[in-house]
Amino acid sequence: GAGVSQSPSNKVTEKGKDVELRCDPISGHTALYWYRQSLGQGLEFLIYFQGNSAPDKSGLPSDRFSAERTGGSVSTLTIQRTQQEDSAVYLCASSLRPPATTDTQYFGPGTRLTVL
Amino acid sequence: GNSVTQMEGPVTLSEEAFLTINCTYTATGYPSLFWYVQYPGEGLQLLLKATKADDKGSNKGFEATYRKETTSFHLEKGSVQVSDSAVYFCALSDLAYSGAGSYQLTFGKGTKLSVIP
Numbered sequence: 001g002a003g004v005s006q007s008p009s010n011k012v013t014e015k016g017k018d019v020e021l022r023c024d025p026i027s028g029h030t031a032l033y034w035y036r037q038s039l040g041q042g043l044e045f046l047i048y049f050q051g052n053s054a055p056d057k058s059g060l061p062s063d064r065f066s067a068e069r070t071g072g073s074v075s076t077l078t079i080q081r082t083q084q085e086d087s088a089v090y091l092c093a094s095s096l097r098p099p100a101t102t103d104t105q106y107f108g109p110g111t112r113l114t115v116l
Numbered sequence: 117g118n119s120v121t122q123m124e125g126p127v128t129l130s131e132e133a134f135l136t137i138n139c140t141y142t143a144t145g146y147p148s149l150f151w152y153v154q155y156p157g158e159g160l161q162l163l164l165k166a167t168k169a170d171d172k173g174s175n176k177g178f179e180a181t182y183r184k185e186t187t188s189f190h191l192e193k194g195s196v197q198v199s200d201s202a203v204y205f206c207a208l209s210d211l212a213y214s215g216a217g218s219y220q221l222t223f224g225k226g227t228k229l230s231v232i233p
Contacts, residue, residue: 004159033220043205043223056220091160093221102148102167103209105221107160 002026004108006092012114013082021077021111025094032075033095033105034059034067038088046090049075082115089113118143122206122224129196129231137191137227139180139206147210149173149182149189150221154203163191163204196231203228 005024013019025032034046045059049069060066064082069075079086089112093105122139129135141147151163151173164173169184178193189206206224 031219035221042225043207043221045220045222048220059220093160095219102165103219104150104162104165106162107152109159 004092004094004106006090006108006111008111009109010112010114012116014116015084016081018078018080019082019113021079021090021113023075023077023092023108025073025075025092026096026106027073029094029096029106030072031095031103031105032069033093034075034077035091035093036088037091037110041088043091046077079113082113084115087113087115118147118208118210118222120206120208120222120224122204122227124225124227125203126228126230129229131198131231131233132195133231135191135193135196135200135229137204137206137229139189139191139224141187141189141206141208143187143208143210145210147208149180150207150209151178151180151189151191152205152207152223154205154226156202160205196229198231198233201229201231 007022032049037043047067048056051072052069064080067077089110091110092108095103095105119142148167150165152160153163164175166173166182172181180191203226205226207221209219
């Protein structure tokens with residue numbers, strides 16, 4: 001079946017603009033995660049959804065970052081007033097059920113965000 | 117908090133050489149351990165995992181054993197191929213560290229492997 005998909009694959013924006021990044025998880029996966037991959041910081045957790053609620057937002061770096069999930073499926077990560085330090089690859093992952101430490105997270109190909 | 121430390125790269129090996137990528141971890145609870153691989157131009161893929169002490173994860177000729185006494189999960193392959201060239205990430209998932217039961221993954225910095233013919 002289809003894997004996790006993300007769009008756009010690349011996004012170039014100007015400093016100060018808002019951007020929206022989309023994630024389509026694997027059908028039936030209830031848990032959804034956003035991570036950020038940057039040269040300086042490696043892979044960092046941003047936010048976790050179980051269904052449409054986000055019980056763990058502890059990784060969001062500032063209040064310019066927000067995310068929502070609708071219908072227990074598609075998620076959108078929004079970055080307002082983008083800064084150059086937001087440049088990174090944003091990865092989405094999903095897992096099958098209410099998660100456990102043993103569960104595998106399946107990753108999408110990522111959205112490469114460049115802020116000029 | 118939790119952390120994962122893996123050997124710095126890049127690592128360059130000749131085809132058919134033996135590979136070891138070291139990974140050690142610090143965890144609050146009793147984590148599950150993972151190796152993910154990122155091939156050039158592709159997303160992260162699970163390579164193998166182990167969920168309890170002394171478990172051995174294996175896939176595509178790669179192996180790693182969960183060693184609780186040494187808090188390690190070293191990745192090994194007996195004979196690497198050019199197609200194994202990629203970035204390898206060690207990661208853990210630990211409920212005791214996860215906010216609201218998120219089971220977020222904590223990753224190492226990644227090790228870039230290049231295999232030359």
